[in-house]
Amino acid sequence: xxxxxxEDELEIAKLIQLTLEREGFTCYVCHDGLSALQTFxxxxxxxxxxxxxxxxxxxxxxxxxxRQKPGTKxxxxxxxxARGEEIDRVIGLSTGADDYLVKPFSPTELVARVRxxxx
Numbered sequence: 001x002x003x004x005x006x007e008d009e010l011e012i013a014k015l016i017q018l019t020l021e022r023e024g025f026t027c028y029v030c031h032d033g034l035s036a037l038q039t040f041x042x043x044x045x046x047x048x049x050x051x052x053x054x055x056x057x058x059x060x061x062x063x064x065x066x067r068q069k070p071g072t073k074x075x076x077x078x079x080x081x082a083r084g085e086e087i088d089r090v091i092g093l094s095t096g097a098d099d100y101l102v103k104p105f106s107p108t109e110l111v112a113r114v115r116x117x118x119x
Contacts (some may be wrong), residue, residue, distance in 0.1 A: 001118060004045040004060065005029045006036040007080070008054050010102075016049060016080075019107040020114070035055025040066055045066045047114055052081040052092065060095050067096035076117040080105060 003020055007013035008031045010068045016099055028043050030036040032055045040048065048066070052059035063077055076099075079092045085101035092100050 001047065001080070002026045002028065002045040003114065004036065004039055004043065004048045004075075006031075006033070006048065006050045006059065008032060008051060015107065016110065017096065019111060023111050025114070029036050031055075033062045035058065037065060039065060041069075042070070045075050046073075047076045047078065047117060049078050049080050049110075049114075050097070052079060052083050052088070060091065063092070063096045066076070078110075078113060078117065 003025050005013055005016050005027055007016060012028050013031065017029055020027050028039050030039050034056045036074045041108065050059045050062060059079060059081065066077070073074060078099040078101060079097040080101045080103065082103045089100045098117055101110060
């Protein structure tokens with residue numbers, strides 16, 4: 001299974017990548033919204049782990065564009081962000097996210113949530 005990690009904090013992106021690769025997933029990493037859309041178009045990942053606060057296009061805009069893109073695989077989107085207010089979660093899920101996890105996060109829980117999405 002292929003996972004696109006969209007996270008602008010390099011250390012967090014690396015932690016997520018290493019955790020998921022140890023579990024057998026193939027990972028692609030982007031650090032901004034525009035490169036995330038380009039990578040999505042070429043790689044067609046099964047899951048996207050998406051931060052909200054990104055340079056360029058923010059995570060909500062990336063999510064909305066992916067959900068509106070005709071003729072592409074419809075990936076699961078898990079938003080992983082420091083924005084943890086109820087309104088942030090509601091907006092994220094309403095925009096098209098399948099799950100929402102707030103930072104700081106447990107890598108073990110992240111893996112469990114990815115596996116749950118893929119069931």
